[in-house]
Amino acid sequence: QVKVVESGGGLVQPGGSLRLSCAGSGFALAERAVGWFRQAPGKEREGLACLSRGRYMSRYADSVKGRFTISRDNAKNTVYLEINNLKPDDTATYYCAADWDQYKFDCTVEVDKERYLYWGQGTPVTVSS
Numbered sequence: 059q060v061k062v063v064e065s066g067g068g069l070v071q072p073g074g075s076l077r078l079s080c081a082g083s084g085f086a087l088a089e090r091a092v093g094w095f096r097q098a099p100g101k102e103r104e105g106l107a108c109l110s111r112g113r114y115m116s117r118y119a120d121s122v123k124g125r126f127t128i129s130r131d132n133a134k135n136t137v138y139l140e141i142n143n144l145k146p147d148d149t150a151t152y153y154c155a156a157d158w159d160q161y162k163f164d165c166t167v168e169v170d171k172e173r174y175l176y177w178g179q180g181t182p183v184t185v186s187s
Contacts, residue, residue: 060084060176064154067181070091070144078139078181080154083175088112091157091165093174094139096150097132097185103153105167109137111160119167144185151180 066078080092093108094119107118107128116128127140137154157165166173 062156062176062178063085064152064178064181067152067183071187072145072185073081074144074185075140076144076183078141078152078154078183080137080139080178082135082137082156084091084148085133085156087135087137087156088130089160090128091173092128092137092168093155093157094126094128094137094154095155095169096148097180098147098150099155101150103169104118105169106152107139108119108167110163110165110166111157112163114163115165117167119164141183144183146185148185151182153180154178158170159177 089111091110094106097103105121109116109128125142129138139160156176158175
């Protein structure tokens with residue numbers, strides 16, 4: 059069964075850091091573009107960062123550049139999202155998604171559900187003192 063599972067969320071104080079994990083099973087994440095997204099209560103899902111297959115390319119939404127870092131550990135079949143200097147506005151459920159097409163060498167931070175077919179259930183992040 060092909061799936062991705064997010065983990066690493068939780069309650070964090072403002073200014074803190076988190077590393078979220080996106081573990082793949084049933085397929086190799088190294089051969090797919092992977093994106094990170096989030097959805098806050100009452101808001102639409104937004105794209106944050108993506109990493110192409112083979113680490114050729116990474117992209118970030120303007121709103122998170124400098125604070126968010128996406129990376130990949132092929133040996134663990136996992137993609138990470140490191141978030142620094144967390145703010146209350148970062149409170150949301152964070153999702154990762156993998157591209158269905160293993161032959162694409164770019165990635166997009168757009169919430170493209172025709173491209174990103176494999177979504178996890180999300181991991182909640184709450185930033186509060």
